[in-house]
Amino acid sequence: MKSFIRDTYMIQDPGWVNSINRYICIHGHFYQPPRENPWLEEIEIEESAFPFHDWNERVTNECYAPNAASRILGSERRIIDIVNNYSRISFNFGPTLLSWLKNHNQEVYQAILQADKDSQQIFSGHGSAIAQIYNHLIMPLANSRDKKTEILWGVKDFIYRFGRMPEGMWLSETAVDNETLDLLALHGIRFTILAPHQARRIRKIGEETWSDVTKETLDIGRPYLCILPSGRTIAIFFYEPGIAGEVAFGNLLENGDQFTRRLIEAFPRDSHRPHLVSIATDGETYGHHHRFADMALAYALHEIESKNLAKITIYGEYLERFPPVYEVAIAENTSWSCSHGVKRWEDDCGCRALYACLISDTSVCYPASFTSGSSPYNLKPWNQKWRRPLRDAISWLINELAVLFEREMEVFFHDPWQIRDAYGDIIIHRTYEEISRFFTSYAKRTPNPEEITRCLKLLEMQKNALFMQTSCGWFFDDLAGIETVQIMMYACRAMQLARDVTGMNFEPEFIRYLEKGFSNLAHLGNGGDIYTKYVKTAIFDINRLAFQFAIMSLIEGRPDESPVSLYEICCKSYEQAETGSLKLAMGHALFRSKSTLKESTLMFIALHMGDHNFVGGVRTYSSENDFEEIKEDIWNAFTKSDLPGMILSLDRHFDVHSYSLWHLFPDGKRKVMYSILNEALESAQYAYHQLCHRHFPFVTAMKELNIPSPIALDFPIQYTLNRELIACLDEDIIHIERIQRILDDMNRGNFLPDTKLLSVHAAHTIARLLSGIEKEPDQIEDIILVNKLFSLLSPMSLSMDLWACQNTYFRIGQHMCHTMKQTMETGDDHAQTWIREYSLLGEYLGVRCH
Incomplete structure (x- = not known):
């Protein structure tokens, strides 16, 4: 430090x-x-x-x-x-x-x-x-x-x-x-x-x-x-x-x-x-x-x-x-980070970033030495000539969207641009009450629900038109930078909303502008290539959201009605079944966008065929009879474990919107894969547990006799003891004696602690215990417990993040130390013990008692 x-x-x-x-x-x-x-x-x-x-x-x-x-x-x-x-x-x-x-x-x-x-x-x-x-x-x-x-x-x-x-x-x-x-x-x-x-x-x-x-x-x-x-x-x-x-x-x-x-x-x-x-x-x-x-x-x-x-x-x-x-x-048109005025955000003026964060197959951060005139591979000098085509593309799109916005919004409002200014209230605090007040206050007449959605789409289009001008898109060193791709995403969303409302497609011309700019990494191509590879693939429509809902419901064993904060989901029907290695979830739900209030009722199905193999489908919900007919067809094949029949039924009924695991949001993919992995880990942990408790005495005896023990037994024992120690730390009630026994077992066999995981869990445990002490600071026994835990963990030299613990300790001290010291002067044994134990805790935390 x-x-x-x-x-x-x-x-x-x-x-x-x-x-x-x-x-x-x-x-x-x-x-x-x-x-x-x-x-x-x-x-x-x-x-x-x-x-x-x-x-x-x-x-x-x-x-x-x-x-x-x-x-x-x-x-x-x-x-x-x-x-x-x-x-x-x-x-x-x-x-x-x-x-x-x-x-x-x-x-x-x-x-x-x-x-x-x-x-x-x-x-x-x-x-x-x-x-x-x-x-x-x-x-x-x-x-x-x-x-x-x-x-x-x-x-x-x-x-x-x-x-x-x-x-x-x-x-x-x-x-x-x-x-x-x-x-x-x-x-x-x-x-x-x-x-x-x-x-x-x-x-x-x-x-x-x-x-x-x-x-x-x-x-x-x-x-x-x-x-x-x-x-x-x-x-x-x-x-x-x-x-x-x-x-x-x-x-x-x-x-x-x-x-x-x-x-x-x-x-x-x-x-x-x-x-x-x-x-x-x-x-x-x-x-x-x-x-x-x-x-x-x-x-x-x-x-x-x-x-x-x-x-x-x-x-x-x-x-x-x-x-x-x-x-x-x-001096007009100047800034603090460009010696050429504001050219950094529109031209190849020579101003560059200290780091170039690029998207390739994975996100890579190249150091300044690579970008001060040369590429990471020292193949050719880097330039920012792409800034002008990007600025031209954004400027062109701003003007096109402005004409469309004025024309469409004049039907409902006297001054469309005043309405955009007022829309900031909804962006900041989006509620149905705020939206209702907005249209009551500004609309020429009371619009119907479809007209409200149309207006909100146009306003969201304008919000994204502002966001696509965010300075970060031009600040760094390459057209494929994550910040530059981000502003292209805002442009894409704005064009999508314009297309939804009017049918006008600005995207082909926008891409033509982008194609005039090139990445410094040849394999990434021009702006149009980058847009197609990194922006188009990021689009999530309501159908992909419904499939995400179906898969997460299947994994968690119940309908999950809040997978995305921007949407409200009301599940109307849901059934789940399992036969052998097959799992099936099916139902229909109402999906409502909080930003545009657009509602869609969709039927969904998700089938898990084991491991990472998922398929599913989404379609518009038309009627109860239609839903029941499709459900019966798929359920018949499922109850017979007829996988080919199920796939055929899914293709027949969901031919337009069929999905697999690859269509999930990135966080959704991780959640599913870790859920599958946890099942395998639980099986491995059980096997390790059995090996540990069967062979621990024998392996320990070998070590005490200075006889090398086999790695095939060493690792399961070490892994199990660490898991048991972590489980002890995570329990609501901390049993110091049990923790001491596990640590003794680890020391006897020279088994290494998993310091990385133990540091995280120990810090969380101490933070939790201190939160309890903050609620009842007079309880000396709780302070003594934390001190005992510190004394047990200290020999392992854990790298615990005690920031939150120190904050809590400091707050307790501000409230209690002065009072306890005054009481201690009267000879009160409780206060003397409290000050002694609290001061010891401060030594462990690196905080001086007030």
């Missing part, structure tokens, strides 16, 4: 330190590209994120969660404080990322929202959170309508989550033009944050003469007022690029002392006016890009405040205290 220990920082010249006019603001831009499959609105498994399901989950574990409970270490390298970094910095979270966090990690999500509330108590009523345009498109490259919608949706999302109007708004890649700033001001945004090179000239407010500036000559220690052509105004802060670069790409965060020192030394020594040192970087810098950097951040914030080196502030508070006295004119 890196050095973030308190009580070691020394100012070189304490005589000049005066914090009265020194202010520090650290901004984190927390964002992940939207990764949801547009047809499911769920993220499918991403192998490159192993051991996590996907990159959102991985980055949450490495960055978002640690910053919500960051550690400060004392001189003994034990945790002496746990703090929520978000409450002490300025930050923005991408709305699509917050939506994912709300659904997948409520603890972190709530910690982020709470941080904003807490920060208002710290920063004179100003919250630390600012908004972000909705889905990270490059604003100067967007048309006026799209800019407006992105801002409005971003503001709506912020208000929904944080319960207040945002003061500031982050522009993706800080890409800016005057129209964007004017729209921000129009919608109540008071400030934004830019890089110094994005300022063109300045003048004192009220004066006429302008002075040209560069990133070197601009005074970044103050806010500026930007007076826009409309007469509206917005404040602009310019971050310190040198420190920001060292934080993001250097080693500044490897040591908490040097991070603190670097921030303080950025202040001019001879300044007598208020001076702001602010830095802005990707929030993922603090933990994901640099491990433990959240602790460097927590350390620096504490060190600066506790030693009165400067005042920690946020932009809203600073703006209220020190309004701009200078005006700025921006």
Whole structure:
């Protein structure tokens, strides 16, 4: 672990330190590209994120969660404080990322929202959170309508989550033009944050003469007022690029002392006016890009405040205290990550990523050395000439979909684009009540259910038209990158919805545009090839969803009515049977899309023929008589174990939509395969158990006599003892004596523990026990139990993730330690024992008892 220990920082010249006019603001831009499959609105498994399901989950574990409970270490390298970094910095979270966090990690999500509330108590009523345009498109490259919608949706999302109007708004890649700033001001945004090179000239407010500036000559220690052509105004802060670069790409965060020192030394020594040192970087810098950097951040914030080196502030508070006295004119069509303005998102400008994440047969991450002018195989220089054809394809499609949208929506609404702006409320909080209010409020007349579905499809089409402009699609180094394929998926979904509503097929022309761009890996071909191979195969229609439902019901032995969050499933009939190695499930169900309210009643069948061999079918449900006739035909063949007859019946009745295991969603395939594998594992585990308990005494005796034992017996015994130990840890009631016996058996025979699995299960067990202690902290016996468990497990040197355990321990200590220490002073034996055992537990966890 890196050095973030308190009580070691020394100012070189304490005589000049005066914090009265020194202010520090650290901004984190927390964002992940939207990764949801547009047809499911769920993220499918991403192998490159192993051991996590996907990159959102991985980055949450490495960055978002640690910053919500960051550690400060004392001189003994034990945790002496746990703090929520978000409450002490300025930050923005991408709305699509917050939506994912709300659904997948409520603890972190709530910690982020709470941080904003807490920060208002710290920063004179100003919250630390600012908004972000909705889905990270490059604003100067967007048309006026799209800019407006992105801002409005971003503001709506912020208000929904944080319960207040945002003061500031982050522009993706800080890409800016005057129209964007004017729209921000129009919608109540008071400030934004830019890089110094994005300022063109300045003048004192009220004066006429302008002075040209560069990133070197601009005074970044103050806010500026930007007076826009409309007469509206917005404040602009310019971050310190040198420190920001060292934080993001250097080693500044490897040591908490040097991070603190670097921030303080950025202040001019001879300044007598208020001076702001602010830095802005990707929030993922603090933990994901640099491990433990959240602790460097927590350390620096504490060190600066506790030693009165400067005042920690946020932009809203600073703006209220020190309004701009200078005006700025921006350099339009510029950004923080492209030295050519905004060319990175439309042309081969030479700006490249540090890593090229490509799709081939598997996802591969090639290091920077491979992409700085050469391919991974050093065959030919890489280029990004594909960016222009991709931009042209997206721009063409935006215009075509806009014409269609206006024409179709004018039938139901007075202003289609106002309706798209208002649709943000439904995207953020999709409920039937919200949809009903939406049409009641805006429609010219009350539409029927089919018309509502038609309108919702058109609105979803426009949502995907915005998402297909997400900047990440152009940022990286190849046309086949996972982010680029993702925006093609949004385009595909938008075109599919347009086709559903009007019958117009934009796809052939879109592919012709894509065919003008080529991957740097020759075998991947052009954009059309990539679209066909990676986008078309990702499409999931309602029939594949129904087959997924059938297979999962068959595997789990009951109807599973929620395999996909975007759909509601109401099972109308379901029967399951088994004969020999054959398993059959059949029924019909209502499938309703939550996004378009389209309903489909489908008949389904799934047949398991053993191992990984599945077949099935889906068709529209027409009538009860038709369903019963088909069921009788298939059931007759099944009861006779007539497999050929069943296949023929399935082909006859489900000739249009016949499916196999390969048609399942990626996560569904895994779930099915692991379910089948578990049956084989249970059989192997039983055999191993028998071998272990029959031959353990003999094999142990061989080892005690220094006689080599056969691997054929060693492995089953070792495997069984590890499984028994894991089973003990997973039990509701922990039996220390039984765990001790298993460990003694392992030591006697020198059997190796499965440290990887044991680490996971032991950490979960300790977290569970601590949660129980938190509910009843007076129960000394529970604390003693955890200590005994630690003492047994310690000799194995497990690599347990005790992050959640440390958080719980810290909360208990905040609540109990002071009270117990006061009681202990009166001679209370219970309190003395509690403090002794709780302190011992803190030693195991690396946390100092309060």
